[in-house]
Amino acid sequence: MSRALGDETRLKILNVLVERGETCVCELMETLGTTQSNVSFHLTVLKNAALITDKKIGKWMFYRIDLRALGRQVVKLRELFNDRRLGTARPMTGIFALCCREEAMPLSRSHARRTVKQLTAPKQAKRVRSAK
Numbered sequence: 594m595s596r597a598l599g600d601e602t603r604l605k606i607l608n609v610l611v612e613r614g615e616t617c618v619c620e621l622m623e624t625l626g627t628t629q630s631n632v633s634f635h636l637t638v639l640k641n642a643a644l645i646t647d648k649k650i651g652k653w654m655f656y657r658i659d660l661r662a663l664g665r666q667v668v669k670l671r672e673l674f675n676d677r678r679l680g681t682a683r684p685m686t687g688i689f690a691l692c693c694r695e696e697a698m699p700l701s702r703s704h705a706r707r708t709v710k711q712l713t714a715p716k717q718a719k720r721v722r723s724a725k
Contacts, residue, residue, distance in 0.1 A: 594666050597642035602627070603635045607658065610645065615657040642666070 597603055602625065609624055610616055621632045636656055639645045643662040648655045 594642045594644065594670060597638050597644060600635065600638075602631070603639055606632070606635055606639065607644065610656060610658045615648070615655045618654050618656070621656075 622629055645656050646659045
């Protein structure tokens with residue numbers, strides 16, 4: 594999915610599909626000012642990444658964003674990212690862990706650092722007391 598979203602033309606195509614809904618290839622060619630083969634190549638990449646679906650009506654192909662598939666892709670990406678990053682960090686003590694919780698709000702770096710300090714401060718105080 595990240596490869597599919599890593600190209601400016603494909604992002605433009607997705608933007609057109611968001612704005613117009615189901616759109617014909619010929620409209621995409623006209624809007625983007627490019628050839629049919631170029632648009633078809635980018636549509637194939639987006640379709641293989643399960644970001645869009647197609648429908649043939651007569652000789653025309655229409656494309657639209659598949660919101661359910663896109664949602665599933667985002668969930669998979671989040672799980673993959675969480676597994677890799679959280680597996681190396683202490684649970685719920687890093688900035689990343691705070692940002693990846695389901696109820697998380699976007700945090701500034703300074704706010705996140707203060708929150709991490711608050712979460713880890715009691716544990717550090719317990720260690721100092723037990724050492725005495």
